[in-house]
Amino acid sequence: MTINWSGVIPAITTSFNQDYSIDFAFFGEHCRWLADAGCLGLVPCGSLGESATLSTEEKIALIETALHAVGERVPIIPGIASLSTAEAVWLAQAAESAGCHGLMVLPPYVYSTDWREMKAHVEVVMRATNLPILLYNNPPAYKTDFLPEQIAELAQEHTNLVAIKESSSDVRRVTAIRALLGERLEILVGVDDEIVEGIQAGAAGWIAGLVNAFPRESIALFQLAKQVRAGQGDHAQLDALYSWFLPLLRMDTVPKFVQLIKLAQQMVGMGNARVRAPRLELHGAELENAHEIIRYALEHRPGLDIA
Structure with missing residues (x-):
């Protein structure tokens, strides 16, 4: 299955039962709900999927659940991250054997150092598979920043590197990567509250977070942004939808983004609000503030009529 990167691809959450085991039945239902809404793929086992709290066996079981639920309809592109390079290689190969369509490769969870070592890590993972690779750059979270010239170096040396999830929160990275590589890599926005700016700068797609709760609005926002960039859309309609959505989208940019989403x-x-430790569910004023933002958004939910 060919991956179409030019759309909304959720970084899907992992649902837990009351005993904090994975609720695989709901996870499959959630996969189908997102695919039914028009999402073009799914990314399980990412940061939003609480990958750092999952065992390798649980990751494979989640991947297999997603493949069984929607793998014939949309591509499954799991996150590949671990404490060690060897474990990341094992997970990449296991995901390929399970039937995944691509991989999102992250730097190591904890160890962050210089370009030589980070390049060596992602190169070993990329060489271990024949699947197309989406490189995940998220310096705020992982303290590793793949700079545009370093991304260009990787792209020139590895043909299966086909896309970059850019989460540096600097929209100028989109134009910088484009200047170096042209159309060689698909660039996807990985920070929810800069999706419109990212599309205007030339990004092709969106690895999205709030889509887990608001898929129709996320897809409508993406489509409007693409239309406006092409000179065919309604600026006022885009501004209105983005203004409504931004308080929610900003929830994707803070340390407790998993709890909020x-x-x-x-x-x-x-879904439910359960998260695995060390995360804890929101409480007190923090919870009430989040409730207020979400309640307001639901009370003023826009009607959607996007061509």
Whole structure:
């Protein structure tokens, strides 16, 4: 299955039962709900999927669940991250054997150092598979920053590197990568609250977070942004939808983004707020503030009529 990167691809959350085991039945239902809404692929086992709290066996079981649920309809592109390079290689090969369509490769969870070592890590993983690779650059979270010239170096040396999830929160990275590589790599926005700016700068797609609770609105926002960039869209309609959505999208950019997005899912009736330790569910003023933002958004939810 060929991956179409030019759309909305959720970094899907991992749902837990009351005993914090994985709720595989709901996870499959959630996969189908997102695919039904028009998402072009799914990324399980990413940061939003609480990958750092999952065992390798749980990751493979989640990947297999996603493949069984929607793998014939949309591509499954799991996150590949671990404490060690050897484990990342094992997971990449296991995902390929399971039938995944691509891989999102992250730097190591904990160890962050210089370009030579980070390049060596991702290169070993890329060489271990024949699948197309989406490189995940998220310096705020992983303290590793793949600079545009370093991304260009990797792209020139590895033909299976086909896309970059850019989460540096600097929209100028989109134009910098384009200046070096042209159309060689697909660039996907990985920070929810700069999706419109990223599309205007030339990004092709969106690895999205709030889509887990608001898929129709996410897809509508993406489509409007693409239309406006092409000179065919309604600027006022885009501005109105983005203004409504931004308080929610900003929830994707803070340390407790997992708790906030899962709370939003619970409030729209598509999931629960449970998270695995060391994360804890929101409480007190923090919880009330989040409730207020989500409640307001739901009370003023826009009607959608996007061509």
